[in-house]
Amino acid sequence: MAALLNEWVAHYGSFAIFVLMTLESACIPIPSEVVMPYAGYLASTHQLALTTSVVVATVANVCGGLIAYAVGARGGRPLILRYGRYIRLNPQHLTTAEHWFARWGEWTVLLGRLLPGMRTFVSLPAGVGHMPLRRFVLYSALGSLPWNFLLTYSGYQLGVHWNTIESHLKPLTYFGALVLITAALFFWLSPRRAAAWRRK
DSSP states (O other), X not given: OHHHHHXXXXXXXXXXXXXXXXXXXXXXXXXXXXXXXXXXXXXXXXXXXXXXXXXXHHHHHXXXXXXXXXXXXXXXXXXXXXXXXXXXXXXXXXXXXXXXXXXXXXXXXXXXXXXXXXXXXXXXXXXXXXXXXXXXXXXXXXXXXXXXXXXXHHHHHHHHTHHHHHHHHHHHHHHHHHHHHHHHHHHHHSHHHHHXXXXX
């Protein structure tokens, strides 16, 4: 799946980022931990713009969150529990998000956007609880922005320093090849293997 997501981002750029990150915030299990670091890597090779990628992802998170918010506000908990399985949303996901919302109130939207797993489903209890829409949009944006920046910038730095990383990994690659060759020789030249060879 990761390879397919990366291929879409490479081919369709900001449009792919917008679609994928909207789906993620609409409770479709698209891993932003895959999409945004690769977008950052593409930015390091000048195929995408770093700032644009972060902004597009943040706007997409708000849009996807509004979809999930509307589902929660209009259908309530029964609708979510009835159809959630089709998007891999189980009752535990909703219960956890509701627990956070009951404890932290509207701050859950801001904090939840910074937590892997939680960020995907945090909009549902906000909709069920009819959180004021303006504050929902504001907290969603404020919570999504640092998350997207962190992921994208990490991918950017990986791309910028790829030659340095590659030079440090080369000795490990050679060592791994040596171990593999040694293991193969040991297997083929072991006494049991040699005896089996002689029996032929």
